[in-house]
Amino acid sequence: AIKCVVTDLRKEFVTDYIFEALKCNAIYEGRYLLGTSVARPCIAKEMVRIAAEEGAGFIAHGATGKGNDQ
Numbered sequence: 001a002i003k004c005v006v007t008d009l010r011k012e013f014v015t016d017y018i019f020e021a022l023k024c025n026a027i028y029e030g031r032y033l034l035g036t037s038v039a040r041p042c043i044a045k046e047m048v049r050i051a052a053e054e055g056a057g058f059i060a061h062g063a064t065g066k067g068n069d070q
Helices: 010-023 036-054
Strands: none
Touching (some): 010 036
8 A cells, every 4th residue: 555544434423324323223134233334334435535535546445244243
């Protein structure tokens, strides 16, 4: 890597994602609270922002759909 960008997304994550997930009782398979997977859209949004800022033509990540517990 040539550059690493670290962004503090805690406030946005809590207000825009966690609060919304709690309001709609976001669970899967009838019993598991969404944890890791609810962070994916927040991370992706920031990746796209940084990619555009850096002039990148592509982005990628290795995260699974539900999280790392599959």
